[in-house]
Amino acid sequence: MASNNTASLPKSFSMNGGNGSYSYSNNSTVQRIASMTAEAMIEEVIGDSLDIEKFSTPLNTLRIADLGCSVGPNTYIAMQYIIGAIEKKCISKGLSRSQLPDFQVFFNDQPTNDFNTLFTFIPPEKQYFVAAVPGSFHGQLFPKFSIYIVYSSFAFHWLSEVPKEVLIKHSPAWNKGRIFYNSASKEVAEAYASQFAKDIDSILKARAKEIIRGGMMISLLIAVPDGYDNSKIGVGLLYDALGSSLLDMAHEGLINADLVDTFNVPMYVTCPKEMERLIKNNDCFSIERLKLLEYESDVDGPLDTRKHVIHIRAALECMITAHFGNEIIDELFDRLDQKATVYRHLDASYRKGHLLFLALKRQ
Numbered sequence: 001m002a003s004n005n006t007a008s009l010p011k012s013f014s015m016n017g018g019n020g021s022y023s024y025s026n027n028s029t030v031q032r033i034a035s036m037t038a039e040a041m042i043e044e045v046i047g048d049s050l051d052i053e054k055f056s057t058p059l060n061t062l063r064i065a066d067l068g069c070s071v072g073p074n075t076y077i078a079m080q081y082i083i084g085a086i087e088k089k090c091i092s093k094g095l096s097r098s099q100l101p102d103f104q105v106f107f108n109d110q111p112t113n114d115f116n117t118l119f120t121f122i123p124p125e126k127q128y129f130v131a132a133v134p135g136s137f138h139g140q141l142f143p144k145f146s147i148y149i150v151y152s153s154f155a156f157h158w159l160s161e162v163p164k165e166v167l168i169k170h171s172p173a174w175n176k177g178r179i180f181y182n183s184a185s186k187e188v189a190e191a192y193a194s195q196f197a198k199d200i201d202s203i204l205k206a207r208a209k210e211i212i213r214g215g216m217m218i219s220l221l222i223a224v225p226d227g228y229d230n231s232k233i234g235v236g237l238l239y240d241a242l243g244s245s246l247l248d249m250a251h252e253g254l255i256n257a258d259l260v261d262t263f264n265v266p267m268y269v270t271c272p273k274e275m276e277r278l279i280k281n282n283d284c285f286s287i288e289r290l291k292l293l294e295y296e297s298d299v300d301g302p303l304d305t306r307k308h309v310i311h312i313r314a315a316l317e318c319m320i321t322a323h324f325g326n327e328i329i330d331e332l333f334d335r336l337d338q339k340a341t342v343y344r345h346l347d348a349s350y351r352k353g354h355l356l357f358l359a360l361k362r363q
């Protein structure tokens with residue numbers, strides 16, 4: 001029986017590295033499709049709001065950072081959108097191609113991220129300098145006023161830690177027998193929301209130090225519409241099935257039941273109003289865009305639940321291994337695969353993905 005620890009999850013975890021069947025690099029098309037829906041908005045907001053006049057002239061090097069870039073190749077697509085949009089803006093302001101700045105891109109993720117695999121995807125035709133910056137985006141990663149654009153996609157929904165209250169026995173927010181807040185009590189959902197608020201505050205405070213005045217932060221976050229019913233969060237259904245698979249394994253004596261009670265997925269799905277309020281608490285940024293986008297994945301026909309299960313595995317395997325040990329992984333995901341088949345004919349309202357497009361400008 002695996003019984004690695006009874007404490008909460010490690011603070012740092014990352015997506016599956018390499019390029020095998022369960023790697024993030026081979027299982028991140030949903031994020032890629034969603035990011036592609038934002039291309040036109042990235043170009044538009046950089047055209048409208050990035051203050052290139054405020055940058056020093058001549059501008060030698062323009063620094064961009066992708067926070068939570070993972071193992072690629074999605075990050076390279078996004079960096080190309082951003083650099084293309086800045087070049088277009090510079091040229092529209094009268095700069096010639098030879099006057100364009102050099103671009104330097106910092107790829108940030110947790111120190112455990114597989115940066116080696118990330119760099120095997122570097123596009124050969126790229127026209128920028130690259131560097132890896134390991135560390136948590138909840139803290140400062142760069143020198144003061146050194147970055148022009150911060151980008152981040154599908155990353156700020158990861159919490160810095162599981163909210164403490166959900167792990168405390170007999171606390172009203174104790175999340176016994178569940179691993180997420182979507183089908184839990186309101187106290188559990190509130191504990192998650194309050195952890196998210198603290199994390200966004202630290203993210204904004206750190207970026208306020210790093211981004212030059214007139215520079216921007218553009219991010220894409222997993223989100224739901226305002227007033228949405230938590231129980232309809234699509235990924236939550238899979239987390240329920242994952243929690244139920246873990247409980248089955250505990251009942252069969254394959255894992256320690258206490259470990260299930262101390263396992264919670266440190267992720268939060270925000271909505272536009274909540275995000276707006278959190279940004280306004282920090283007065284260093286103006287909101288240039290805050291728009292909920294809808295993207296479609298498997299809307300017609302039966303849902304490819306296996307694809308979604310592998311996706312969850314690519315994201316959570318490291319975390320589950322650290323908590324329960326790696327000997328349960330194949331069995332756990334086989335069970336999840338079986339349970340998830342009931343969602344093949346899921347109602348269309350659960351299937352639509354939502355994405356919050358956020359563009360902030362450093363004041």
Ligand SMILES: C[S@@+](CC[C@H](N)C(=O)[O-])C[C@H]1O[C@@H](n2cnc3c(N)ncnc32)[C@H](O)[C@@H]1O
Nearest residue numbers: 014031068069070074109110136137153155158
């Ligand atoms: C779902 S992946 C998104 C990757 C990529 N941005 C994309 O759109 O495909 C989320 C990434 O955020 C990283 N991450 C989570 N928390 C982080 C933190 N506190 N600091 C830096 N990276 C973090 C994870 O390690 C993971 O690689």
